[in-house]
Amino acid sequence: MKQKFALVLAAAATLGFSQANAQVYQKGAALLNVGVGLGAGYGGGLPVGVALDYGVTKNISLGAQVDYLSWTYGGYGGDYKYRFIPVGIRGAYHFDGVGDPNKVDLYLGLVLGYWVSSFTAPNGVNTSLYSDSYKGKLLVGGIAGGRYMFSPKVGAFAELGYSVSYGKIGVTFKF
Secondary structure (H helix, E strand, C coil), X not given: CHHHHHHHHHHHHHHHHHHHCCXXXXXXXEEEEEEEEEEECCCCCXXXXXXXXXXXXXXXEEEEEEEEEEEEEEECCEEEEEEEEEXXXXXXXXXXXXXXXXXXXXXXXXXXXXXXXXXXXCCCCCCHHHHCCCCCEEEEEEEXXXXXXXXXXXXXXXXXXXXCEXXXXXXXXXX
């Protein structure tokens, strides 16, 4: 009985040690970013977004992202409403040898997707100047980012790139 207990204790200690020293980015890891945008590329509002990266090789991840931005302003004749939801797939290259691999992950990537967007104006307002520029369009962009892990499962991230904002900051969760 004592041997089984010692074996279970040793296995738990080994598992805990390996998780504590696990690299931030690695093949098979899933990293979820949840954040807010900085420097909105359109009007007002607070951009928010989520992105998921999955490690497919030692240095390459694939994933998806979705952002959301909406705002309303009152003008001549009533409220004008804007909404942008860029949805895309993303791929990134994760750099080795930069900082502590158990805490730091630096990456560059590309995003390809589609802008779901809309504009509405008060009844009776001519929207012909706006309707074409706010219809959905192709999303092509780049990202440069980094993560810093406070624990094996939770950290912070920052990204530069173009979506509904020029940058994002937030929390990262590792699965």
